[in-house]
Amino acid sequence: MSFAGTVLIVDDESHIRKYVCLILRQFAQLTIIEAANGEEALGAYERERPQLVLLDVNMPHMDGIETLRRLKEIDPTCSVIMLTSLANRKTVEEALALGALDYLRKDTSKDEMAKTLTDYFGSLDASASAPASP
Amino acid sequence: MVSSSTPHSFPVSGQKILIVDDDRLNIRILEGILNKIAGYVTAESYSGESALAVYDTFQPDLVLLDVMLPGIDGFETCRRLRQQYGEKCAPVIFITAKSGSDDVVEGLGAGAVDYLPKPFKPKEVVARIRTHLQNRALVEQQILLVEQLSRANSAKNxxxxxxxxxxxxxxxxxxxxxxxxxxxxVGRLSADQLDLINTIHDASQSMLIMVNELLDVAAIEAGDLKLTLEAQNLTDLVAKSVSLTNFEAAKKGTHVEFTPPTDPLVLPIDPAKMKQVLANLLSNAVKYSPPGSTVRVTTQFDLPAATCSFSVRDEGPGIPAGERDKLFQDFSRLSVKPTGGEKSTGLGLAICRKIVEAHHGTIVAENLPVRGCEFRVTLPLSP
Structure with a gap:
């Protein structure tokens, strides 16, 4: 796993941030930052320019979909994986249509969640090992 | 809120009756009976057309309708009323001098509930009208009650x-x-610490399953059970579920046995939902079989019936006599208990039934001759 970078976790529930944080620690060389709501997430994104955002769907005030929309306005190339508690097909589809890469179900086991992240980091490795562009 | 009036107390007086007759003398007589004697509020019309207009403003509880009227006749007036107000239309009773059976039949066919033959016998008129008003009140109460209950149920969901x-x-x-x-x-744990952590893990795990089942039921009852059908090999799905279950079953020394048929059984199913059904039936079989049992899973293909089925046979106590009806109901647990202290919400099989039925399939359970029982799910080859 050669991915080394900053990951932003956005969730209004601190226990979820802690849990996801522990899952991410399994992947080496990550800097992890947290945000507890949409506004904080936008500020943190502007400051830190993380390589990946894990974004909760269900948040009070500015929900995940709206946050995603604004993140894409700030940086159309930002990489976002949604955090959802319920495989709410409609919301997930909406997020994917807005440019989210994938979604993580918070109510699945940590191994299942880790697998989605492994797949994502793996896809980065694969594209990194492809012939480098000038 | 459930209405406080009981089916036995009907306010008889004060109800509104519309009398439609082109013969004013008839109207006078009926008014005398209904208004003066029985205490009903009455309104009158002399033609079908005006009756339709008066109905709209007067909103009667019952309509007395002459058959022979200038303009549209009584039958047509009745049909139009039924058409316009549907189920909510007040009961219509025909007034007829001709009590020939053809007329009566046509009147009832037009949506009337009864007929009154002329000349009127006051007691008969009052008795028949009271009966129909009571009937209507009961029907209205019933409709209201069903509406209230379904609102309460969706609020609950x-x-x-x-x-x-x-x-x-x-x-x-x-x-x-x-x-x-x-x-x-986050560091090494002592055996005691590990034991406590395992307890926390297992308790939260079983509670999570329970919560998920509650959510499934709420979603299904709210009409949110939407299937995404894909052509799937049922055998693969069963094999995957079996190997997942075997992992858990091994803790009880129980084994799930499945010999896949050589030919694939491909049919349109929602793989995630059907996995849920399989996982449920398999975990039930392990749950209710004594430790060290063998659970047998088979799949069948029935070409003439255009169906595919799978069955799960356990070695448990079977379904107690008299409890079959409870088996696939929400929140119903049978008197039989899991053999390894496992938990049950009483929702699993209800969810299975709803998923299978959404696939237009059937799920049945039969006790086996010696011991144990068999759950069989049959699915159509085309949706």
Whole structure:
């Protein structure tokens, strides 16, 4: 796993941030930052320019979909994986249509969640090992 | 709120009756009976057309309708009333001098509930009208009650959904954090500590399953059971579920046996939902069979009937006599208990039935001759 970078976790529930944080620690060389709501997430994104955002769907005030929309306005190339508690097909589809890469179900086991992240980091490795562009 | 009036207390006087007759003398007589004697409020019309207009403003509880009228006749007036007001239309009673059976039949066919032959016998008029008003009151009460109950039920489902949804995240975190602890991710644990952590993990795990089942039921009852059908090999699905279950079953020394048929059984199913059915039936079979049992799974293909089926046979106590009806109902647990102290919400089989039925399939359970029982799910080859 050669991915080394900053990951932003956005969730209004601190226990979820802690849990996801522990899952991410399994992947080496990550800097992890947290945000507890949409506004904080936008500020943190502007400051830190993380390589990946894990974004909760269900948040009070500015929900995940709206946050995603604004993140894409700030940086159309930002990489976002949604955090959802319920495989709410409609919301997930909406997020994917807005440019989210994938979604993580918070109510699945940590191994299942880790697998989605492994797949994502793996896809980065694969594209990194492809012939480098000038 | 459920209405406080009981079916036995009908306010008889004060109800509104529309009398439609082109013969004013008839109207006078009926008014005398209904208004003066029985205390009803009456209104009158001399033609079908005006009756339709008066009905709209007067909103009667019952209509007395002459058959022979200038303009549209009584039958047509009745049909139009039924057409316009549907189920909510007040009962219509025909007034007829001709009590020939053809007329009566046509009147009832037009949506009337009864007829009154002329000349009127006051007691008969009052008795028949009272009966029909009571009937109508009962029907209205029934409709109201059903509406109230279905509103209460959907409120319950919304509440259930919200509560279960909000419980799920913290539970998932508790379980996940316990997993990290027991794997030693944050330092070595003593045997006692590990035992406690395992208890936390298992308790949050079983609670998570319970919450998920509650959410499923709430979603299904709210009409949110939407299938995404794909052509799937049923055998693969069964094999995957069997190997997953065997992992858990091994803790009880129980084994799930499945010999896949050589030919694939491809049919349109929602793989995620059908996996849920399989997981449920398999875990039930393990749950209710004594430790060390063998659970047998088979798949069948029935070309003439254009169906595919799978069955799960356990070695448990079977379904107690008299409890078959409860088997696939919400929140119903039978008197038989899991053999390894496992938990049950009483929702699993109800969810299975709803998923299978959404696939236009059937699920049945039969006790086996010696011991144990067989659950069989049959699915159509085309949706």
């Amino acid at each position: 919304r509440f259930l959904g919200m509560a279960a949804h909000d419980l799920r995240n913290p539970l998932a975190s508790i379980r996940g954090l316990a997993e990290f602890l027991r794997e030693g991710a």
